[in-house]
Amino acid sequence: MSDIPLPFDAVVTRLRAAGCVFAEDEAALLLEAADSPAELERMLALRVDGLPLEHILGWAEFAGLRIAVDPGVFVPRRRTELLVKESVRLVHPGAVVLDLCCGSAAVGAAIAAATRAAVDDDTPRPAPNGPATAPTAAGAESVTVYAADIDPAAARSARRNLPDPAHVFEGDLYASLPHDLRGRIDILVVNAPYVPSDAIATMPPEARLHEARLALDGGDDGLDVQRRVITDAPGWLSATGHLLIETSEAQAPGTAALFTAAGLSPRIVHDDDLDATVVIGARRPA
Template structure:
């Protein structure tokens, strides 16, 4: 009599949603229901889900656990240790897209994952896109996110790695530079201060050290009538406007109550 085939192991079953919700709630996740839904839809196996839940419960940002973040309708890859794009920064990207014409030369400084650049590539027709970050991990992540758009991503300090031929040609210069005052970094949620690079958070004594550097050199790179845009805190807006004005740019402030976002816009004098 032929031997019977061995019994196949039953397929493991993913834990039910409520069990995942309970584990996330026990870890202090405020939006446990929403996070459970995302984790369950992303995990391929029970073992993978268990690791994801464990990492999230340990305090890693949800986006780093999932490997992506949603930003202006796009799925942006987010690697471990890379700054997570905030929803409020969608306002910065939208203001920049509104000012960019077809074929615009666009530079995204302090690009992080490249979320702002990716949004501009999706919303502006045929942009010539450059992105820069000082963090090697962010540069690698941004290259993945901007590859399809043909974006050039370079590693270095602000304007340093940009090609010299861009001087005086940039139509839209976006900088999502760090603007948290040094003394306030320790007050940030643990998932930010423990799992995101300090260079993406710490803006110096009043939060504007990096933005002042960006602003001071912006006129050298902007085309006539070109625009500098950066995100800042509501209480920092007046000082940021002063820095923009001192650099010789016309300054204005745009704000979104819905997203709790404040953006300062500096415009270079156009040719008469």
Template sequence: MSDSLSPWHHAALFARSAHAARTAVVARLRAAGCVFAEDEARLLVATADTPDTLDSMVRRRVAGLPLEHVLGWAEFCGLRIAVAPGVFVPRRRTEFLARQATALTPPGAVVVDLCCGSGAVGAALASAVSGVELHAVDFDPAAVRCARENVAAAGGRVYEGDLYGPLPETLRGRVDVLTAITPYVPSGEVGLLPREARMHESRLALDGGCDGLDVLRRVAGEAPHWLAPQGRLLVETSEHQAPQAVDILTRHGLTAHTATCHELHATVVIGGNDAGRTPTGA
């Protein structure tokens, strides 16, 4: 009788080993105060390729590094979006903006994603709509590197710089859909954010100035010059900021309304270039 283990026995031993690893990781994560310890343990065990790698990942998570930074990716609209330490992690609520933008994006549309962070919104749009011409911008070099990786499959171009500054002039008056996850936390409230955000994400991606709407004002001010006739601007904001955000877009010549998803606690303000304003000098 052979001493070698059958494939069934190998599978059983592997399953027991994986279960033991998950149990140990769950215990460590719970002790550190992780609320979703079981879910996190499942992802960590599935991602690590060796016991040493798993131990290193768990130690970093226990030390407070966001789970997505430990894994190296975040799930967004069914996609794996690469994220790196220091880069803003795409939020689940932002999937609502991505869905709203997708519904407004025709095949072959010109799309610009400002304050793109990891490029999650642009990647989701390009994945859902065929033939999109995608351009994305962020001020943070680390975010730009992630965004380039995430939109490469769609042939997207990512620029490093301040809002519209690095965009090609040839895009003026041609943008069908303009998305912007501008920072909208008031400066005085940044200190109230969860520790993971405060300690491990760029403040530039969080701090929206005195009332949280400084960057939105700049985006809205230039938007009519970049949007095509009937083009749309979509920005994420908080529910209580939405009326003021609508007013800002309206004062810059855009029609504006609010869309809300209570399940995701998400609010999006949508502005339209319905007057068909064209760029100055065009």
């Protein structure tokens, strides 16, 4: 947009009036993305109307990457970076990773990028007009990332974000996965919906109106999908595999109890800066 006026102050004013907390940052991103005044006006009108910025831009920033996010798809939150960090601590060369309830597969893409970067000693850079890809190290034994989601729109976004689109499956939890993954998953990472049904109405309108409800609604206590994931997880984990699930700080004891009931030894990790909580479980010794 270098050849057209950049009405930065006017854009900021309209965004502020619409209640956008980070109006200056959003204005800069919209001005960068628009290729004409008409396009800027269209995008600005959508944002003022409440559409998430990420759905307008077509991408979300997450763990240093630009993650492709189509309209209606769950937008990755910064707190979920704790899920990535804890997964990367446990991953090993050649590991099999499954991003279940993947949404845009932001978590799986970030794990792949982080592990490749550690081998290659090169930080992945956001692509100028799309999702970032992890650098490839010659001869490096990288992790293999699979992903699955029940939402077709989420699966489409995930295929744009993972190195191998054929590793993205569409279906209800484990039902869509190839049978030969059973007993082979080293890192099973899950950001399942965990908002209690009655609390959906209290969420910001950007989420409750523009993201699929099935990506948010965790049932009466928020743990319905987690129960199903945890119950069947041991059959899919390798002998040294780990299950990692994002949850809320208040729900973490309940999530940990589900781990124990399934034969996994849980521990709870909380990050105050990210306001994030993850429960991690491994098989209990026989």
